[in-house]
Amino acid sequence: MVKILIHGCNGRMGQMITGLIKEDDQVEVAAGVDAFTGITNTYPVFGNIQSCDVKADVVIDFSNAGAVGGVLDYCVENQVPVVLCTTGLSGEQLEKMREASGKVAVLKSANMSMGINLLLKLLKDAVKVLGPAGYDIELVERHHNQKLDSPSGTALALADSMNDAMNHEYTYVYDRSQVRQKREKKEMGISAVRGGTIVGDHEVIFAGPDEVIEFKHTAYSRSVFGKGAVEAAKFLAGKPAGMYDMSDVIQF
Numbered sequence: 219m220v221k222i223l224i225h226g227c228n229g230r231m232g233q234m235i236t237g238l239i240k241e242d243d244q245v246e247v248a249a250g251v252d253a254f255t256g257i258t259n260t261y262p263v264f265g266n267i268q269s270c271d272v273k274a275d276v277v278i279d280f281s282n283a284g285a286v287g288g289v290l291d292y293c294v295e296n297q298v299p300v301v302l303c304t305t306g307l308s309g310e311q312l313e314k315m316r317e318a319s320g321k322v323a324v325l326k327s328a329n330m331s332m333g334i335n336l337l338l339k340l341l342k343d344a345v346k347v348l349g350p351a352g353y354d355i356e357l358v359e360r361h362h363n364q365k366l367d368s369p370s371g372t373a374l375a376l377a378d379s380m381n382d383a384m385n386h387e388y389t390y391v392y393d394r395s396q397v398r399q400k401r402e403k404k405e406m407g408i409s410a411v412r413g414g415t416i417v418g419d420h421e422v423i424f425a426g427p428d429e430v431i432e433f434k435h436t437a438y439s440r441s442v443f444g445k446g447a448v449e450a451a452k453f454l455a456g457k458p459a460g461m462y463d464m465s466d467v468i469q470f
């Protein structure tokens with residue numbers, strides 16, 4: 219039985235994972251941590267990770283970029299692997315994560331769903347054909363009105379996946395309305411929409427002469443992220459220090 223500590227247990231994703239773990243007899247929640255205490259859980263909940271004295275095999279973090287430093291310190295100190303799902307991390311926070319991965323196992327992914335992870339792979343092939351053929355690349359993402367970061371971590375991961383395949387030739391242009399000049403060839407435009415309860419939509423548009431090719435992923439429920447996070451936790455428990463990602467968990 220893999221014992222999981224959910225960091226951000228009372229948030230949208232924390233509650234989704236709580237439900238998924240109940241249905242899975244290979245995992246259990248050892249404890250939760252959340253700044254918000256207005257929910258009663260069947261497991262012990264701590265107000266911050268430093269005060270948590272319950273042992274776990276792995277941490278799943280869906281919280282807030284500002285909280286990730288504390289999670290990494292806890293995981294290094296207690297030698298607990300961590301599945302980092304929180305997005306919007308700064309350069310400094312990412313550097314801290316890389317340092318921590320020298321001492322403990324860290325799996326980071328901006329999107330735990332099967333669909334987006336397949337798309338990350340497919341886009342590498344698409345861009346190698348369509349980029350040199352002169353197709354312009356634009357990404358549009360849509361999320362609910364409570365989301366803190368923009369663009370989404372997934373939009374950046376999709377762009378990075380294509381840019382990695384193209385030797386980092388492209389620069390990113392965010393929300394084009396502020397840019398008062400014509401589009402350059404080696405740009406990827408990234409635009410964010412926020413509204414209502416949209417779970418998460420990502421579109422990658424390749425616009426060429428007289429034709430457009432679009433890749434689109436729509437999440438209809440947070441369960442697609444939650445299931446991936448639980449599988450990642452099972453995979454990561456007991457793993458040696460290092461950086462991991464969802465391509466280690468889902469093999470296509």
Ligand SMILES: NC(=O)C1=CN([C@@H]2O[C@H](COP(=O)(O)OP(=O)(O)OC[C@H]3O[C@@H](n4cnc5c(N)ncnc54)[C@H](OP(=O)(O)O)[C@@H]3O)[C@@H](O)[C@H]2O)C=CC1
Binds near residue numbers: 228232267280302443
């Ligand atoms: N990788 C993936 O597949 C996915 C990633 N995400 C990312 O996960 C993160 C969480 O998303 P979501 O669940 O929707 O967000 P929520 O705001 O619903 O949940 C986050 C929870 O973490 C709590 N929290 C914030 N700061 C701390 C802290 N310092 N210590 C303990 N708890 C804290 C919040 O409390 P309070 O409300 O009091 O601040 C809240 O209850 C976001 O960054 C989101 O982008 C989301 C979905 C999928």
Ligand SMILES: O=C(O)C1=N[C@H](C(=O)O)C[C@H](O)C1
Binds near residue numbers: 328361365369373417
């Ligand atoms: O905040 C969210 O809700 C989501 N965040 C992730 C992101 O920033 O990419 C993943 C998913 O799209 C939902």
